[in-house]
Amino acid sequence: MNEQTQFDPVALQTKFIFFTGKGGVGKTSLASATAVRLAESGKRVLIISTDPASNLDDVFEQRLAADPVAITGAPGLFAANLDPEEAARAYRECVIAPYRNILPESAIRSIEEQLSGACTVEIAAFDEFAKLLAASEVKGSCYDHIVLDTAPTGHTLRLLNLPMAWTGYLEEHTNGASCLGPLSGLGGKKDLYAQTVSALADPLQTTLVLVARPDRAALVEAARAADELLQIGIANQQVVINGVLDNPGDDLAAKSYRSRQDLALALMPPLLSQLPTYRMTLHPHGLIGVGALKQMFQPVIPSSVRAPQPPYDLDGAGLHSVVEDLMKKGRGIVMTMGKGGVGKTTMAAAIALGLAEKGVRVHLSTTDPAAHLLSALGGDQQVEHLTVSRIEPKSVTEQYRNKMIAENKERLDQEGLDLLAEDLSSPCTEEIAVFQAFAEVVSKADQSFVVLDTAPTGHTLLLLDAAEAYHREMQRATGDIPIHVRQLLPRLRNPEETVVVLVTLPEATPVLEAERLQEDLRRAGIIPQWWIINQCWLPVATTQPVLTQRAQAEREWVEYVRRIASQEVMIPWQVEEPVGVERLLRLTHS
Template sequence: MTLPSTRTRFLFFTGKGGVGKTSLSCATGLALAQAGKSVLIVSTDPASNLDEVLGTGLNQTPTAIAGAPGLFALNIDPEAAAHTYRERMVGPYRGILPAAAIQSMEEQFSGACTVEIAAFDEFSKLLGDPGATAEFDHVIFDTAPTGHTLRLLTLPSAWDEFISSSTGGASCLGPLAGLEKQKTLYAATVERLSSAEETTVVLVARADAASLREADRTRAELADLGIRNQTLVVNGLFPDAASGDAIATAMAQRAAEALANMPAGLAGLSQSRIPFLPRGTVGLAALREMAHPEIVASPTSHEMPATSLPPGLSALVEDMASAGHGVIMTMGKGGVGKTTVAAAIAVALAKKGHHVVLSTTDPAAHIAATLDGIVPGLTVKRIDPSQEVQLYTEEVLAKAGQQLDAGGRAMLEEDLRSPCTEEIAVFRAFARTVDEGKNGFVVLDTAPTGHTILLLDAAEAYHREVMRTQGDMPESVRELLPRLRDPGYTRVVIVTLPEATPVHEAERLDKDLVRAGIKPYAWVINQSLLASGTTHPVLCQRGGYEVPFIRRVADSLAPECALIPWLAESPVGVTGLEHLVTQQPCIEAHSSSLG
């Protein structure tokens, strides 16, 4: 059980949200620094918690990590990068063009597309420009969750294709204006990612079927991009030594079955395995334990600490059902169980006789794998980006294209080949799905936090784009933000785990939503070992670690709170999802009510 190989100068950690990419990238960087290397860790995640894990405040320049000589880190802040990128494009024209023209340019650079381009621009400087990181022996990239990462990696070829095919000058929205100059840098970035001598891509997964499926999908899609220099790390592996404890046995059996049935392509990669650690992986001491698990003392206590626990999910579902219709959105950091909670709520509402649509805006969605049965009244949908782009393109060309001459139509087609179009098309589908909440329930399993906020913030940029290409705005889009801000129509359920990083991330999400005029309805704490009834010493120690996070959510953060225990029966399929709703937290040695 070891950290991944560090043979190459660049290490690129990727995988499904919540699998431990940040902790592993930091533990690897710390181990290299302790071996005398100079190391830079970079986060490209819009919802980064790199500074929290390392215990040092970070910005967009390399910062020395306190207590770890030779280790440095930085965050690529997408919003700050967008501001810098926007000013670089608009600044030279201030004082030259009229104020109205400057305002129009700033509006063009205000959308989510600019944020993504700017973040990639910063990423490319670090990976594609040899001089940018010349003083470091190793550069480690802690990346965003899988869907966003793959989009990031495919941008260079997408932009290159768009620019190369442009014959009349790029007519897309403002963000495209600065890309032509960067073509050489982007090409160098892709070349370095593909070089097995320079870069290793570390696929991080948990020992469960969904996580390994996602890692294999990532492996295949990266290979299609020419990035085949990959290795696998299975994180959090729990080896039960025949303890007789039901939860420990189920955890070990699930892991063993998942590893035994690992997809062949993934099984063919070189592998490292990291054991389950009974306490969190925040701070240098915990990262050293991850790198050297043999130094971790074995716990002996079979008792959980006493604390009051929130109730299960059933009371929240009853309250939701009483409204009769509307939108329920599960939101939170990747990997906390949003998909499972959304599917469980949808099944429970449908079982009560309601018409329910279960849908996702997550590019790495796996609802179909979670729900493997048929429930009367329940319709499962997925907002498919490629399909939405095709529909949007056809509609724009039909409405606006027929009014244009050949040259004008060619320029419009150039616009629609831009990657910006996908953001617009998906946002449009999101609004259309929310509109269905008028006549029944819509349960939306949304994308990880950073992507979701960017999606919601795209409203004004989308409005301007629709007006430019179509001259009108669909009713569903016009009504979207008012509906999201109406607590009688939309209920936002924040899902978290009883751990430091997911709770802190959820707290930041809560504040972002409130600033946007969207007040969360409830919080759900998922997969609690404290509430599971286990008496296994390692799991009891981990359960004790959960207490302050459960208390903070239940006592201070959540207007309403539900807690879901870690279940011995995997919550997959209709029966498993029903059990997720009806299961109450184990209250042995605990008080059953909050107060």
């Protein structure tokens, strides 16, 4: 691993500086503090957010809009908040309007559904971003640096590289669910998008900053993003490890926390180890306001606040409550869902072990390409009543593509087959293929539990729902929907058969992202029954000043979850990392 030095924004030389990372790693704080620091150094800087749940307004304590505005207290700094949800609404109407009095109502509903998923929001966000970069005051020498909080993902950029998607897709294909639909109304912007993607890939113009935390899951997620972006030509990357605890002192929890961080960094994925790597110290609270942002690159001097006495009341609800609730059903599907790095693999493994311990048969499966499941269980060991499997995304996607092409080879001409092949190269194909593989696993379960780690997203469910509703009209990619998929969707919507567990951390971004996921699932007809607030410091009796203050800051988000969740449990941060059967079972005993 490259030697870690403190991150210094002034050393960044490119005009475009993009920050990316999973929810809760601190990329908005880091991007905002970087923009402030660059402006302090005499540069003229624009910071942009394309996050639907952007909190740039909160960070700068100032109302922001799509047009850049000057930031009070930071001469030379300007900020803009692009609203991709609003852009997606406008885009949907722009695409659908010409067809309203031409196509049947069923076809209009199909188009609306295929433009309701995450792809449309991603493309709309990129559209707003590209238009802003093309504006004369931005394209010229008005700004020395443009900082983007929440960079385009590899998923978005792969969508933009599907060439046939730009040519009249909706005019010929009005049914079904596809990644190509969101692109079909943007033909006139192909050159603009190509120029924007080219700028992203130019190391003389763009630096991509991957933000991660010093824990295994976050680092693996960062490595996955790095690899995905490298594959599409974005190579000028560097890593910032955010939240390293300095000065743990003699506090047992703090020393354990720092030891775990050191171990995670020592085992950093090889791809990240090859990149320039920097670190940022763990701060005791959220960085709100220009004054606080200026302190991000200064030594942390926490106040001498002590832990609350007594520790935060958990109201007796721990992971055992989830297991006991499931046991009342006796069988069914359990899906743990949440953004990367929140601990859903650990929670899925713990729930599965808790159920198996009570004597019921459990099948635990994962769709995670990184396959952390065996690591969480402490290796390939046998547990009575528990079986474990892995759905390998690349393998099942390739099988799905081959099957679809084979089934359509006789009835499609070469042009149709070319379009089908491109459609099957879109990012959403993997989601559908993985989901169908999951459906196959569930269809084999009888009088038992199936626990799925890294469950299908609401986006996937909406895609499949559209496919199911209109499959008789479809003459393209998805073909006939397998019986186990048709049976599974109604089962997932039945709360007597399926329990969705959302996993989050007691911080702003993970909670807000989980809330968006809950809304997405509800649109698909699925109501999450449990929230797990993982890795909480509130119930931990630490006296380390930084951790104590972070515990106090968690109260707001714990209470927020309690307002929006049907049922919730808190999992305290564990002094011993919950890896292995014995430690995972301890989580279900408290």
